Amino acid sequence: MSxxxxxxxxxxxxxxxxxxxxxxxxxxxxxxxxxxxxxxxHIGHAKSFSLNFGLAEDFGGRCHLRFDDTNPIKEEDEYVExxxxxxxxxxxxxxxxxxxASDYFDQLYLWAVQLINAGKAYVxxxxxxxxxxxxxxxxxxxxxxPFRNRTVEENLELFKQMKNGDFxxxxxxxxxxxxxxxxxxxxRDPAMYRILHAHHHRTGDKWCLYPMYDFAHxxxxxxxxxxxxxxxxxxEDHRPLYDWFIKELGIFAPQQIEFAxxxxxxxxxxxxxxxxxxxxxxxxxxxxxxxPTLVGMRRRGYPPEAIRTFCERIGVGKGASWIDLSVxxxxxxxxxxxxxxxxxxxxxxxxVSITNYPVDKTAELDAPNHPQQPDLGIRKLPxxxxxxIDRDDFMEDPPKKFFRxxxxxxVRLRNAYIIKCEEVIRDENGEVVELxxxxxxxxxxxxxxxGHKVKGxxxxxxxxxxxxxxxxxxxxxFNQENPDKAKNYLDAINPDSFITSTALIEPELLKAEPGTxxxxxxxxxxxxxxxxxxxxxxVFNRTVTLRDTxxxxx
RNA sequence: UGGGGCGUGGCCAAGCGGUAAGGCACCGGAUUUUGAUUCCGGCAUUCGCAGGUUCGAUCCCUGCCGCCCCAGCCA
Numbered sequence: 001m002s003x004x005x006x007x008x009x010x011x012x013x014x015x016x017x018x019x020x021x022x023x024x025x026x027x028x029x030x031x032x033x034x035x036x037x038x039x040x041x042h043i044g045h046a047k048s049f050s051l052n053f054g055l056a057e058d059f060g061g062r063c064h065l066r067f068d069d070t071n072p073i074k075e076e077d078e079y080v081e082x083x084x085x086x087x088x089x090x091x092x093x094x095x096x097x098x099x100x101a102s103d104y105f106d107q108l109y110l111w112a113v114q115l116i117n118a119g120k121a122y123v124x125x126x127x128x129x130x131x132x133x134x135x136x137x138x139x140x141x142x143x144x145x146p147f148r149n150r151t152v153e154e155n156l157e158l159f160k161q162m163k164n165g166d167f168x169x170x171x172x173x174x175x176x177x178x179x180x181x182x183x184x185x186x187x188r189d190p191a192m193y194r195i196l197h198a199h200h201h202r203t204g205d206k207w208c209l210y211p212m213y214d215f216a217h218x219x220x221x222x223x224x225x226x227x228x229x230x231x232x233x234x235x236e237d238h239r240p241l242y243d244w245f246i247k248e249l250g251i252f253a254p255q256q257i258e259f260a261x262x263x264x265x266x267x268x269x270x271x272x273x274x275x276x277x278x279x280x281x282x283x284x285x286x287x288x289x290x291x292p293t294l295v296g297m298r299r300r301g302y303p304p305e306a307i308r309t310f311c312e313r314i315g316v317g318k319g320a321s322w323i324d325l326s327v328x329x330x331x332x333x334x335x336x337x338x339x340x341x342x343x344x345x346x347x348x349x350x351x352v353s354i355t356n357y358p359v360d361k362t363a364e365l366d367a368p369n370h371p372q373q374p375d376l377g378i379r380k381l382p383x384x385x386x387x388x389i390d391r392d393d394f395m396e397d398p399p400k401k402f403f404r405x406x407x408x409x410x411v412r413l414r415n416a417y418i419i420k421c422e423e424v425i426r427d428e429n430g431e432v433v434e435l436x437x438x439x440x441x442x443x444x445x446x447x448x449x450x451g452h453k454v455k456g457x458x459x460x461x462x463x464x465x466x467x468x469x470x471x472x473x474x475x476x477x478f479n480q481e482n483p484d485k486a487k488n489y490l491d492a493i494n495p496d497s498f499i500t501s502t503a504l505i506e507p508e509l510l511k512a513e514p515g516t517x518x519x520x521x522x523x524x525x526x527x528x529x530x531x532x533x534x535x536x537x538x539v540f541n542r543t544v545t546l547r548d549t550x551x552x553x554x
Numbered sequence: 555u556g557g558g559g560c561g562u563g564g565c566c567a568a569g570c571g572g573u574a575a576g577g578c579a580c581c582g583g584a585u586u587u588u589g590a591u592u593c594c595g596g597c598a599u600u601c602g603c604a605g606g607u608u609c610g611a612u613c614c615c616u617g618c619c620g621c622c623c624c625a626g627c628c629a
Contacts, residue, residue, distance in 0.1 A: 183557040194627040550589045
């Protein structure tokens with residue numbers, strides 16, 4: 001197992017920062033992760049905050065966690081706590097720097113007044129519809145609001161009344177006075193403050209007007225001394241606006257750098273859609289193991305290290321990119337392979353009796369917890385006359401390349417003996433119900449005395465010692481690479497993304513603690529569900545299957 | 555057909571004037587009591603296209619073509 005650190009491939013952001021540091025344009029690196037607390041974090045957010053925290057770490061700076069809570073209608077405390085949890089789960093630490101845009105509401109209000117005084121902002125009293133009409137289109141300039149030239153005094157008075165709650169929602173709005181004919185729509189007198197008689201999760205009922213994200217975000221960065229404000233591509237057009245506010249206000253200027261958000265095949269990433277999946281009960285909740293949310297992945301059994309590896313592996317660029325789900329799954333396997341204890345479990349049982357093994361005898365065989373890491377110890381595996389193997393490991397008329405069991409064929413029982421299929425028993429319908437096999441009792445821990453080779457190895461459990469448990473087989477939530485290409489993304493939901501089944505497990509597995517992951521040898525990685533498991537009655541979530549090159553031949 | 559971006563192998567992605575890193579995938583082969591893992595080896599005469607500058611261009615210039623984003627009192 002290599003311990004060499006994964007090579008960090010450069011990216012354009014790293015290059016910019018390095019240059020700034022070398023030329024002295026900047027002398028420190030302060031970044032931030034600015035989620036809106038209106039939903040749970042997903043893997044796309046993980047890419048963003050891994051980048052932000054990672055950069056700060058690599059350059060000896062720091063990264064803040066700031067909640068951009070400027071819209072009280074959509075934001076809740078529940079999400080704040082969940083987001084903090086997720087960021088910590090991935091191993092990042094914001095130290096003292098937990099902030100909220102709402103911490104700056106007073107300052108923001110003062111700045112709005114400053115802009116009004118400077119003649120750079122005005123209260124508009126058009127309706128939302130009128131504003132939309134007057135904004136123009138992508139190719140036609142907008143027209144000035146009839147209220148655009150109100151006097152500073154009038155604006156000041158109106159803005160104060162807005163703050164005092166003298167007006168109902170939607171009647172007035174504070175706008176920046178920039179240029180209604182700008183080719184950049186964001187500069188056509190954008191809204192700064194809207195009236196919202198709503199309860200805020202932190203400021204309560206103190207305010208009845210709230211700043212727009214665009215009027216809060218850049219200043220929040222400025223207040224915190226953020227040197228690099230890293231965000232996604234869709235805010236590229238907003239940068240001139242943020243820079244305008246910063247310049248007019250005469251405050252510290254962070255540098256915004258945009259990168260492409262993550263798109264993962266077979267999943268959707270918009271919070272609106274994830275919320276709908278939850279609300280419509282298409283999934284069991286934000287933490288449904290099929291969700292691309294961090295809580296979902298955690299419950300599914302994805303280790304945080306795997307997600308960090310994934311975020312590094314996919315890189316950072318500016319081109320819209322689609323990452324195949326298999327890349328994430330491969331990171332999960334890579335991590336789990338190193339640490340997960342090995343166990344045996346049979347999902348689709350077929351009875352096997354060992355004809356030359358005493359009916360009343362039970363042996364306790366030693367089986368390593370991890371064949372590649374002997375220091376992880378062993379566990380006892382009961383072996384007896386009657387076993388179960390997986391139906392997939394038997395074929396009546398197997399092709400040449402099938403290394404498993406078939407009439408007259410030999411196979412190695414994992415961690416036990418080599419057996420030979422002597423007889424196939426069927427029921428009245430002709431279905432195979434039992435295999436009678438002879439075992440070479442001299443093959444425990446060694447090859448046959450005559451030196452012949454047995455290539456196939458299959459897993460099994462002792463019938464009388466096996467315990468039956470629930471296993472949940474998860475697969476991709478959508479069966480279309482890009483669910484948004486369907487008429488409705490809900491139509492692309494994979495009906496087989498969640499299958500409840502049972503498994504016969506070796507007794508050792510009964511002690512499994514919720515949240516721990518095992519490799520069911522030759523099958524996949526399974527994690528004890530943290531919600532539905534009971535002591536002595538674990539429920540297993542299939543985290544990810546093992547790679548299966550044999551499956552390709554079939 | 556306004557503005558802002560982006561185009562390097564199947565998927566990501568370095569490189570930023572000196573003759574195409576790396577990862578994943580894929581294909582061989584070795585080891586293996588997991589058809590897993592691990593290990594070796596292979597995998598772009600070419601960087602969206604067409605011109606130009608240069609001794610030399612993926613990197614500079616020009617013109618095309620293609621894709622993404624923007625008309626919330628959302629973020």
